[in-house]
Amino acid sequence: MAVLILGLFIGAIATPxxxxxxxxxxxxxxxxxxSAVGLFEVGSQKKSDA
Known part of the structure; x- marks a missing residue:
C-alpha cells in the first residue's frame, strides 16, 4: 500500500x-x-523456494 501512495505522490509532483x-x-x-512490488515478490518467492 505504501508504494501505491508513493507512486501517486511522485506522479502528482511531476507537474513541471x-x-x-x-x-x-x-x-x-x-x-x-x-509493478515494482510485484516483481520483487516474484523474485523473493523463487529464492525462498529453492
Whole structure:
C-alpha cells in the first residue's frame, strides 16, 4: 500500500515535467510502483523456494 501512495505522490509532483492531466500522472505513478512490488515478490518467492 505504501508504494501505491508513493507512486501517486511522485506522479502528482511531476507537474513541471509534463503537460499531462493530473489523472494521467497519478496513473503513471501508481502502475510502476505496484509493478515494482510485484516483481520483487516474484523474485523473493523463487529464492525462498529453492
Amino acid at each position: 515535467f509534463t503537460e499531462l492531466d493530473l489523472v494521467y500522472r497519478l496513473w503513471s505513478g501508481a502502475f510502476p510502483g505496484l
